[in-house]
Amino acid sequence: MSYVLKRLGFYLLAFWASITLNFLLPRLMPGDPVSRMFAKGGAKLTEEQALQLQQLFGLDNRPMWQQYISYIKSMLTGDMGVSISRFPSPVSEVIGSQIGWTILLGAVALLIAVLLGNLLGIIAAWYRGGFIDSVFPPLLVFLGSFPYFWLAMAGLYVFGTGLGWFPLRHAFTAGIVADWASPAFLADVAYHLVLPASTIVLVSLGGWALGMRNTMISTNSEDYIVMAEAKGLKRSRIMLRYAARNAMLPSVTSFGMSLGFIVGGSMLTEVVFAYPGVGYQLLSAVNALDYPLMQGIFFTITAAVLAANFLVDIVYVRLDPRVRTA
């Protein structure tokens, strides 16, 4: 229990530090949102209008510490303010309307990558030196080392424009009604998910497979594996129950961490495929110097990462008895 409390204390500290950074970073950026809007519109606003907008958006010129106190207060009460670039929508509404897509994309891609990657790793390690072991890990590492942006664009170019197999953009076809009870709509959503999700899978697969393969190999030389083999147990049983189960621990940690990064991690994918989501939203928030929205999104990402890590810590206590005594 004291272990969990200690971790909790650590997470609270980390949380405070990161929301303070969230407060500081946008304010260190030069320029202000209204003149940003002004520059974009090609000098169509008058000075008077600009000042009026600054007032409307509630951009305050109070001393930093006062702004900081009201910021902390509003963060704790869950009030993230009003978005500037999507005025007058509240930040929580903007994030709320987008985060579902991000989680869908991130979770589907993560689950496929983890399952497929670990499976490949297990098989590669078990049949060490075999076909799968000699072809897949190097190939996947090769693919994974590509700049992600480039790979996604190449995928879009080949399978989207070139072959025309998959849609080029958005989460579902423009003009159809979003009805989550209709199988045709779900199919459309899944169809639009294929390219963005598979590019994420392609890039991250190598990491999962290689990690699993390496721990499996060291597990394979453990005495209890030799013992199990000597007992004449079924090979598949030894592979999955004895070796893989014990080699899984590092993967569980990475999985937990990736779980938190689902929220902020697929930004580039969302940009390339014009897929809706908070990553896409973050890009436009930064472009428009929309501080409240930026802060809101950073806050959401931070909270997700920390919460996921905390959960992993708790699960770990259950999975690995050694941490309980530590």
Added chain:
Amino acid sequence: MSPISLSRRQALAGGMIGSVTALLALAGCSTDSAEGSGRLLTIPREDMGTFTRNFNPFSPNSAPMTAQAVYEPMLIFNAVRGDTVPWLAESWEVADDGMSMTFHLREDVTWSDGNPLVAQDVVTTFDVQLKTLGGYDYLDTVSAEDDHTVVFTFSRAYSVALYELGQQLVTPDHVWSKIADPAKDTNENPVGTGPFTEIANFQAQSFDLMPNPNYWQKDKVKIPGIRMLAFAGNDGANLAAINGDVDWAPQYMADIQTAYVDKDSEHRHYWFPGIGSTIQWTLNTTKAPFNDPAFRKAVSQAVDREAVCLTGMSGYADPVDTTGMGEGFDEWKDPEVLESPLCTYDVSAAEKALDDAGYTKGPDGRRSNPDGSELSFSISVGSTSSDWLSVAQIIVQNLADVGITATVDSPDWSEVTSSLENGSFDTAVCWSSVGATPYTYYQSAMSVDKVKPVGEQTFENYHRLGDQEATALLAEFAATFDEAEQKEICKQIQARFLEIWPVIPLFPGPEWGAYTDINFTGWPTEEDAYASLSTRSTTTVLILTSLEPRA
């Protein structure tokens, strides 16, 4: 962990992969449900990743087409031809003393909810506008004389008012007089006079605009509707255009001939008229040597504008002339001013002018300031504007040819903008103001009213140079409503502009626009310039009421 838990997990995984495969199979057989018999005019919006259902015309970030398809102004100014199209008002006149202006509204206009357009609508519109966004500081009163006559009175004679008042979007009194806080209203179901007012199928990344059932020019609306698509950048929007998924491409596209037109040269066209704001090399005149007009004139002659336009702007723009004004203002330009060589590339003339002004070459071939100090400075451009960056690089090369050392400084645009606004920059490639008459451009370039001291935030006249004589001429221009007289005064203003040379104009900003006529015909062209190809100008409604589906 019991053995069952593992197998359950395996089952779960298997099930998930299975259902994804099933969904994919389903998707394979589903047809594109969106395309019916009447294709909607599909337009991308490249700077909005997602749309918000906000059709408030008084909002700075209303959904696209709010100002083009839903609400309409009293008159439309066509910047390509420099002419005016009467719209909700059929005529207007100005009082002899220039202190008031009367607009006569058309009698056959109805709002999309069936109510007639009346003068009170215009009065309320200006009430709301002044309350929410301000502007119109010269406006004294707005009153409805009768149902179709609106009278504006001014606190000072101001001729440019015609275009400003006339282009204000008119909103219905019976809706907006009841809204308590118009600045914060999202106006989800707008009532407008425009051709497409019915919002259908609103999604974060697309929405449709269907025809106004009570449109006053019903016979002109031939397209079944408009579909807007959201993109967070040019790349996605360009891809959609190149792939033929959109009918209109109003965004910047590099090498448009090869990337877009050549894919289907029979149907795809582009046209970039130079009617945008003049792109200029802005020198901070609060610093030396930029405060020296002789220096500004000398380096202006050192800039190879042909190369700037051909290489830097990929030939999409044409060099500016010495008036600094764009293509729509040809009849305002003074032939005498046009003869000046200040915008003509001439290295030896530039070298001589620099020598004469005391910027002499040292033994290393590099020039220094008259007081002997080192002459070097930076040219700021936002890092995302690749075209303007190469423009700046060409200028750097041109300056090196005459012995001046300059460097390109390219941080993010927000950093450049803030240095322009507070006056800390050296020089920059940036935009100017532009309006329906030359007044707007010259006012922001030379009026003392627009000059702020360094450190104080300003939104125009970044170079911070005002001229008393030009200010007096501008006031004269604004006070007269006689166009012949305005033209005479404008010539004097141009002469003054040439004399003090406050900025170094480079080229009139091109207005991007490309289209495919595979689905719709009737687009404006260079020969039939009834509008520009912009989707964000007041002339856009002229296109929406001219296009026809291809038979």
